[in-house]
Amino acid sequence: EPEVTQTPSHQVTQMGQEVILRCVPISNHLYFYWYRQILGQKVEFLVSFYNNEISEKSEIFDDQFSVERPDGSNFTLKIRSTKLEDSAMYFCASRDTRVTNTEAFFGQGTRLTVV
Amino acid sequence: AQSVAQPEDQVNVAEGNPLTVKCTYSVSGNPYLFWYVQYPNRGLQFLLKYITGDNLVKGSYGFEAEFNKSQTSFHLKKPSALVSDSALYFCAVRGGGGADGLTFGKGTHLIIQP
Numbered sequence: 001e002p003e004v005t006q007t008p009s010h011q012v013t014q015m016g017q018e019v020i021l022r023c024v025p026i027s028n029h030l031y032f033y034w035y036r037q038i039l040g041q042k043v044e045f046l047v048s049f050y051n052n053e054i055s056e057k058s059e060i061f062d063d064q065f066s067v068e069r070p071d072g073s074n075f076t077l078k079i080r081s082t083k084l085e086d087s088a089m090y091f092c093a094s095r096d097t098r099v100t101n102t103e104a105f106f107g108q109g110t111r112l113t114v115v
Numbered sequence: 116a117q118s119v120a121q122p123e124d125q126v127n128v129a130e131g132n133p134l135t136v137k138c139t140y141s142v143s144g145n146p147y148l149f150w151y152v153q154y155p156n157r158g159l160q161f162l163l164k165y166i167t168g169d170n171l172v173k174g175s176y177g178f179e180a181e182f183n184k185s186q187t188s189f190h191l192k193k194p195s196a197l198v199s200d201s202a203l204y205f206c207a208v209r210g211g212g213g214a215d216g217l218t219f220g221k222g223t224h225l226i227i228q229p
Contacts, residue, residue: 045216056215101166106159
């Protein structure tokens with residue numbers, strides 16, 4: 001069964017450093033997402049991406065964040081200068097848009113720890 | 116703004132008994148409702164969705180959910196719980212108006228006791 005894959009599974013970075021989280025969405029899916037889950041809290045929407053541009057973003061997704069689809073398979077989330085409060089589990093998701101109202105499929109997540 | 120409420124942090128059920136995990140929502144326009152399950156150290160797995168049509172939707176692992184428009188609820192149910200159903204369950208909504216991101220509830224820990 002096709003799945004969304006994320007790398008790395010765990011990333012530790014120092015405050016102020018740039019970090020890139022990587023995702024390979026399900027092939028032939030066209031909508032891509034990033035969500036985060038701070039420990040013990042609910043899953044929060046960050047951004048959606050379609051047709052090589054951001055289609056929607058939350059207020060969490062400020063200028064420190066950016067997304068990119070550098071090639072035909074990868075989808076990345078970059079945090080420019082990490083803060084302690086960026087520590088969270090980050091989930092990538094993708095959705096098939098050939099059929100309306102489909103569900104999003106989530107990856108296993110990348111646990112980001114900022115120290 | 117859309118929102119989802121899961122009023123119970125934890126639900127305890129004996130194995131073999133029916134279970135219900137509650138969810139209510141607030142959204143403008145027609146709601147698209149989803150349930151996801153998260154096992155420890157794992158990602159979110161899709162269980163079922165309501166888009167339109169029958170109010171009772173069936174999903175994976177014997178789960179079902181009932182959409183109630185008047186009560187703006189989408190409770191998750193299963194007739195006979197298994198110990199392996201123990202996990203964290205999230206209700207989510209995607210509203211109309213072009214918004215695409217899911218809004219999640221805070222999650223409910225479901226604990227099935229042998």
